[in-house]
Amino acid sequence: MSGVWVGLETNNGELRSVAFEMLTAARRLADASGAQVCAFVWGEGAQDSAKALGECGADSVVVVELSGDASARPAEVSAALAQLAAEQKPSVVLLADGAFSRSVAPALAQKLSASFVADVIDVAFDEKPVFTRLPYSGKVIERVAPTDASALTIASIRPKAFEAAQPEEGRTAGVSTFAASPVAAARVLQDVVRAVSERVDLSEADVVVSGGRGLKGPEGFKVLEELADVLGAAIGASRPAIDEGWIDAQYQVGQTGKTVAPSLYIACGISGSIQHMAGISASKYIVAINKDPEAEIFAQADYGIVADLFEAVPLLTQQMRDMLQA
Ligand SMILES: Cc1cc2nc3c(=O)[nH]c(=O)nc-3n(C[C@H](O)[C@H](O)[C@H](O)COP(=O)(O)OP(=O)(O)OC[C@H]3O[C@@H](n4cnc5c(N)ncnc54)[C@H](O)[C@@H]3O)c2cc1C
Known part of the structure; x- marks a missing residue:
């Protein structure tokens, strides 16, 4: 297999933890096939992140310099990667699943006549790269491989x-830069709305406190926020809470929202629909707080509390606060 590439965007000047998780996936493919891992990084602070990428598994790092026009960024990145890939012919290009990759990856695949596999949870090498994903709300395990090993x-x-790749002592990577040609954006970005939150990113959070229709209104989330503050957790929500306008859509967890994989997922006033569970099944421990002992979520939760959440959550918050301060 020829090269394994990892395309990485910085977030507020830093690499997201998924960058190091992608290096783990890339190294697995590269080590099994004798290929090299090349990391392409762009965005604010990209140059500064190159050293860490080398220490954590990249054999080489290319800092992609962009024009700075935010609306053209996906077009510029896909044009730059397409140009480099056409010249250097890697076997695999990995991107982080999310809004940016959903914009860049299909365009890139189209330009290079490549296949695109979304939302990959595992990789292996068996004469060709094999990608595992969980379609149909996780009811099916799908393993996908290119028909042509060189494609x-x-x-x-x-x-x-x-798992995130860890730094290895003495490991370094050669660093180069590539100036992307300015590309006119195919679409005009009219506005960038960034909800400023002090909280950890939902899809990368280790603890998530999530609320559903049982919260009864936007003020219900205030009760959850206090628990989340004590635990250093991210806030999540079921779809009805978004549809009702109680909380912003970025917090939706589930089939049509975000997929989370925290160590601890605390579901408050959430019934456990298949569409919600599809987004949380990779959680290590699920704790459900629901006043209905027959609620579906108790069948899948590791711990269940049958109680009114407006009583149970403040009590839990107080207990956790006392425990953590002791
Ligand atoms: C195509 C499609 C995609 C979808 N995608 C998603 C998705 O991504 N994410 C998602 O979440 N849903 C999604 N849904 C909706 C999903 O089917 C369910 O309707 C939704 O998950 C239910 O949300 P809920 O559990 O908050 O509400 P409900 O099912 O109404 O459950 C509310 C729960 O709160 C409990 N409760 C009420 N009051 C209290 C209280 N005071 N204390 C404790 N418990 C209380 C009740 O006993 C009940 O179990 C999708 C549906 C479709 C058709």
């Missing part, structure tokens, strides 16, 4: 599906 596959990697 290029572009894959997006689900955050938290892989």
